[in-house]
Amino acid sequence: MDSWEAARHRLVEELRALGIRDERVLEALHEIPRHEFVPEAYREHAYENRPLPIDEGQTISQPYIVALMTEALRLTPQDRVLEIGTGSGYQTAILATLAAEVYTIERFPTLLEKARARLETLGFQNVRYKCGDGTVGWPEFAPYDGILATGSVPRVPPSLKEQLADGGRLVIPVGGRHYQTLQLLERHGDAFGERELCECSFLPLIGEEGWPPEHAERPCGPEPEDDESPP
Numbered sequence: 001m002d003s004w005e006a007a008r009h010r011l012v013e014e015l016r017a018l019g020i021r022d023e024r025v026l027e028a029l030h031e032i033p034r035h036e037f038v039p040e041a042y043r044e045h046a047y048e049n050r051p052l053p054i055d056e057g058q059t060i061s062q063p064y065i066v067a068l069m070t071e072a073l074r075l076t077p078q079d080r081v082l083e084i085g086t087g088s089g090y091q092t093a094i095l096a097t098l099a100a101e102v103y104t105i106e107r108f109p110t111l112l113e114k115a116r117a118r119l120e121t122l123g124f125q126n127v128r129y130k131c132g133d134g135t136v137g138w139p140e141f142a143p144y145d146g147i148l149a150t151g152s153v154p155r156v157p158p159s160l161k162e163q164l165a166d167g168g169r170l171v172i173p174v175g176g177r178h179y180q181t182l183q184l185l186e187r188h189g190d191a192f193g194e195r196e197l198c199e200c201s202f203l204p205l206i207g208e209e210g211w212p213p214e215h216a217e218r219p220c221g222p223e224p225e226d227d228e229s230p231p
């Protein structure tokens with residue numbers, strides 16, 4: 001066992017003690033090398049149960065939250081999953097280990113391309129990538145058996161509910177800009193069962209059915225015209 005694997009093993013035991021029960025989820029966290037998804041400077045902290053900074057002012061989510069959200073999706077190997085907020089690609093790797101296909105959307109091209117490179121190096125061939133606004137989903141490949149948002153929204157985006165298959169599960173942090181409740185929605189025909197999983201604090205999803213941009217950011221779009229610039 002190398003030292004990374006030993007650290008991963010300790011993390012998995014910690015998550016088990018914190019109440020994660022699904023053995024497939026724990027096994028996926030044991031398999032995926034989180035240290036490959038964090039910047040060099042933070043590698044030694046990769047197997048601590050906490051979020052860490054990545055590029056573009058974003059973070060790689062805390063392992064406990066990754067495990068909790070994944071467990072709530074109750075994925076089967078036949079499932080097709082939509083992920084909003086690729087970030088480092090770590091959660092993507094966990095989903096791609098447990099499901100048949102993963103569709104992942106990220107608004108920063110820099111993050112998306114790095115995540116793609118990592119996941120390809122690790123051998124994942126069941127992931128489709130898109131740069132854009134994931135709050136409106138990815139209708140082309142809908143419906144999805146699972147949808148997971150790794151950023152917060154003020155209210156559940158109607159587009160995501162629409163793109164959920166019958167019996168599908170949606171996990172999403174809903175609430176204020178800084179603190180939210182992690183919600184699990186389950187679709188039964190036109191009805192949606194709802195359950196609150198825990199209190200949480202996620203970075204915002206910026207988009208049409210998420211939060212408006214705080215600053216003049218333009219991660220995927222064209223350069224603004226001169227006359228749109230502030231005076």
Ligand code: SAH
Pocket residue numbers: 058059060061084085086087088089090091092105106107108111132133134135150151203204205206207208210
């Ligand atoms: N799952 C990631 C978490 C990244 S944080 C990880 O563990 O590494 C949330 C991510 O959502 C950020 O990368 C951010 O850029 C992205 N994001 C924000 N708004 C978005 C939107 N509307 N569509 C897609 N991605 C978005």
